[in-house]
Amino acid sequence: MTTATEVRKPVHKSSPGAARHPRRPGRIRRVSLPYLLLLPALVLELLVHLVPMVIGIVMSFKELTQFYIRDWGSAPWSGLDNYSMSVDFNAPVGEALLHSFLVTVGFTLLSVALCWLIGTAAAICMQDTFRGRGLLRALFLVPYALPVYAAVITWVFMFQHDNGLVNHVLHDQLHLTDKPSFWLIGDNSFYALLTVSVWKGWPFAFLIVMAGLQNIPKELYEAAALDGAGMWQQIRRITLPSLRPVNQVLVLVLFLWTFNDFNTPYVLFGRSAPEAADLISVHIYQASFVTWNFGTGSAMSVLLLLFLLVVTGTYLLLTSRGRRAADV
Amino acid sequence: MSSPAASRIPSVSPTAPPRSFLWTRRIFLTLLTGFVLVPVYVMISSSLKPLADVTGKFRWLPRGLTIRPYIDIWSTVPLAKYFANSLIVAGAATVCSVVIAVFAAYAVSRYSFRGKRVFTVTVLSTQMFPGILFLLPLFLLYVNIGNATGIALFGSRGGLILTYLTFSLPFSIWMLIGYFDSVPRDLDEAALVDGCGPLGALFRVVVPAAIPGIVAVAVYAFMTAWGEVLFASVMTNDTTRTLAVGLQGYSTLNDVYWNQIMAASLVVSVPVVAGFLLLQRYLVAGLTAGAVK
Numbered sequence: 302m303t304t305a306t307e308v309r310k311p312v313h314k315s316s317p318g319a320a321r322h323p324r325r326p327g328r329i330r331r332v333s334l335p336y337l338l339l340l341p342a343l344v345l346e347l348l349v350h351l352v353p354m355v356i357g358i359v360m361s362f363k364e365l366t367q368f369y370i371r372d373w374g375s376a377p378w379s380g381l382d383n384y385s386m387s388v389d390f391n392a393p394v395g396e397a398l399l400h401s402f403l404v405t406v407g408f409t410l411l412s413v414a415l416c417w418l419i420g421t422a423a424a425i426c427m428q429d430t431f432r433g434r435g436l437l438r439a440l441f442l443v444p445y446a447l448p449v450y451a452a453v454i455t456w457v458f459m460f461q462h463d464n465g466l467v468n469h470v471l472h473d474q475l476h477l478t479d480k481p482s483f484w485l486i487g488d489n490s491f492y493a494l495l496t497v498s499v500w501k502g503w504p505f506a507f508l509i510v511m512a513g514l515q516n517i518p519k520e521l522y523e524a525a526a527l528d529g530a531g532m533w534q535q536i537r538r539i540t541l542p543s544l545r546p547v548n549q550v551l552v553l554v555l556f557l558w559t560f561n562d563f564n565t566p567y568v569l570f571g572r573s574a575p576e577a578a579d580l581i582s583v584h585i586y587q588a589s590f591v592t593w594n595f596g597t598g599s600a601m602s603v604l605l606l607l608f609l610l611v612v613t614g615t616y617l618l619l620t621s622r623g624r625r626a627a628d629v
Numbered sequence: 630m631s632s633p634a635a636s637r638i639p640s641v642s643p644t645a646p647p648r649s650f651l652w653t654r655r656i657f658l659t660l661l662t663g664f665v666l667v668p669v670y671v672m673i674s675s676s677l678k679p680l681a682d683v684t685g686k687f688r689w690l691p692r693g694l695t696i697r698p699y700i701d702i703w704s705t706v707p708l709a710k711y712f713a714n715s716l717i718v719a720g721a722a723t724v725c726s727v728v729i730a731v732f733a734a735y736a737v738s739r740y741s742f743r744g745k746r747v748f749t750v751t752v753l754s755t756q757m758f759p760g761i762l763f764l765l766p767l768f769l770l771y772v773n774i775g776n777a778t779g780i781a782l783f784g785s786r787g788g789l790i791l792t793y794l795t796f797s798l799p800f801s802i803w804m805l806i807g808y809f810d811s812v813p814r815d816l817d818e819a820a821l822v823d824g825c826g827p828l829g830a831l832f833r834v835v836v837p838a839a840i841p842g843i844v845a846v847a848v849y850a851f852m853t854a855w856g857e858v859l860f861a862s863v864m865t866n867d868t869t870r871t872l873a874v875g876l877q878g879y880s881t882l883n884d885v886y887w888n889q890i891m892a893a894s895l896v897v898s899v900p901v902v903a904g905f906l907l908l909q910r911y912l913v914a915g916l917t918a919g920a921v922k
Binding site for chain 2: 335338339341342343345348349350353354356357360419423426437438439440441442443445446448450451452454455456459464465466468473500508509511512515532554560563564567582585586595598599602603606610613
């Protein structure tokens with residue numbers, strides 16, 4: 302998120318060295334006021350996110366099993382043991398972590414791509430007015446507005462083997478399968494998770510893209526139409542390029558949320574997810590709370606954070622450079 | 630959907646879409662509506678079915694309608710208590726989060742000061758922390774603060790409120806910065822000239838002008854707190870349990886009472902969905918003016 306401020310204001314970016322913000326001298330009247338205003342937000346973020354993160358990093362270097370949980374400071378240091386155990390891909394713990402990581406990467410890429418695609422398509426479809434547009438827009442936002450657990454529990458019901466809707470439709474009505482399938486255990490669980498995740502996630506993309514579309518001046522389309530550009534060409538040449546800055550942030554946010562998602566798999570599968578849908582958050586949760594090995598769990602979380610940092614940094618670097626080049 | 634091509638022809642807009650686009654749109658939106666609505670339909674219809682209908686093969690149409698599940702949900706688990714807990718936690722977290730975000734966003738939007746960039750980057754980067762990374766440390770921290778100072782954070786609503794408000798804070802600040810930036814500075818400078826202090830300018834000029842953005846942020850904060858599962862499942866006890874955990878009480882009963890589970894899901898969804906749909910215009914307007922600009 303390092304370039305978040307530039308992201309919002311590409312205009313300033315085009316003139317880097319020049320006076321960034323001409324400051325009127327009268328505004329810096331009281332130096333302490335902005336800090337006072339920021340203080341509550343800063344203290345809370347420190348207390349709830351940053352301090353625990355530091356504690357988590359410290360914990361990852363300790364042998365923190367259930368014997369030390371009452372007084373975790375007294376747990377013996379274990380150096381890099383937790384890390385070497387997590388990344389030893391030949392041993393069961395490391396192998397399971399790697400598997401879970403790969404599943405999460407695959408799942409996240411598919412889910413983000415589908416959410417973005419459906420959300421963008423829907424937003425473009427609903428760009429100009431037609432009868433029932435307002436109603437449809439409200440409807441489309443329902444999955445996003447529903448509390449995660451309520452929505453996912455409904456899907457759990459639909460995926461039931463004996464009395465679920467999915468098997469009823471696929472097997473009884475369409476005869477696509479020989480016998481009713483299991484959706485929440487075994488290999489199918491990956492698709493079940495993906496379906497729920499896309500169902501729940503695409504309205505957010507829709508919402509953001511819809512907002513982004515409203516910032517595209519109508520004159521652009523009119524000019525393009527006068528030049529003889531068809532609808533599809535307008536979408537390709539005007540709509541999608543104009544959405545670039547919005548998409549840059551949207552895709553990153555979707556990626557981080559999906560990658561870290563705990564609520565959906567947890568409600569869908571319960572404490573132990575099937576192997577095919579063993580997302581990393583639930584995996585670490587289980588490694589920590591089911592086996593009571595918090596040191597290893599913390600090491601895994603730190604590795605996850607490092608991975609996300611690298612991905613986010615690389616992503617922002619690549620997309621910002623691309624945009625700067627496009628601006629010139 | 631209900632947009633017959635004929636109704637579009639009188640429109641003289643130079644950008645009238647071609648037929649191929651209209652048909653693609655109609656098919657796509659119809660399929661999408663189905664995808665979105667099927668679970669909603671299942672939730673509503675199953676909540677009105679007698680038990681026999683939800684334990685046997687799935688039926689699109691209920692054999693008989695009953696409101697029995699809506700009566701039973703309150704006694705199967707203490708749903709009213711969970712409901713009250715969720716309302717208190719989400720409500721308080723929303724109010725605190727919005728107030729704090731307004732202050733922070735005002736500072737960033739209107740002042741230049743040392744460390745501004747560090748602040749925005751730090752706050753925003755907390756968004757990418759996996760919740761699982763700080764779940765356990767936070768739990769230990771709350772327990773230790775409780776032992777040291779006697780302030781009960783672990784297992785209390787206060788601790789949950791504190792946690793949840795920081796979840797929505799980064800996004801709220803980010804969105805409000807954009808929103809405040811779009812409120813002309815001349816307005817609050819005029820207020821300053823008229824003798825308002827900086828806080829007077831904030832509350833009399835900037836906040837009223839940014840109401841849609843603030844409403845949007847409040848909706849987001851409330852939904853975040855109302856729907857969170859991970860921290861609620863670790864940080865609450867029997868008396869402070871919220872709906873997110875409480876609803877799982879029905880699923881331990883396995884597939885016996887699916888109609889009650891659906892009824893309870895519907896009941897806990899109605900307040901947020903209704904609120905969201907009523908205020909979604911503000912959210913779109915807020916996003917348009919703020920975050921995505």
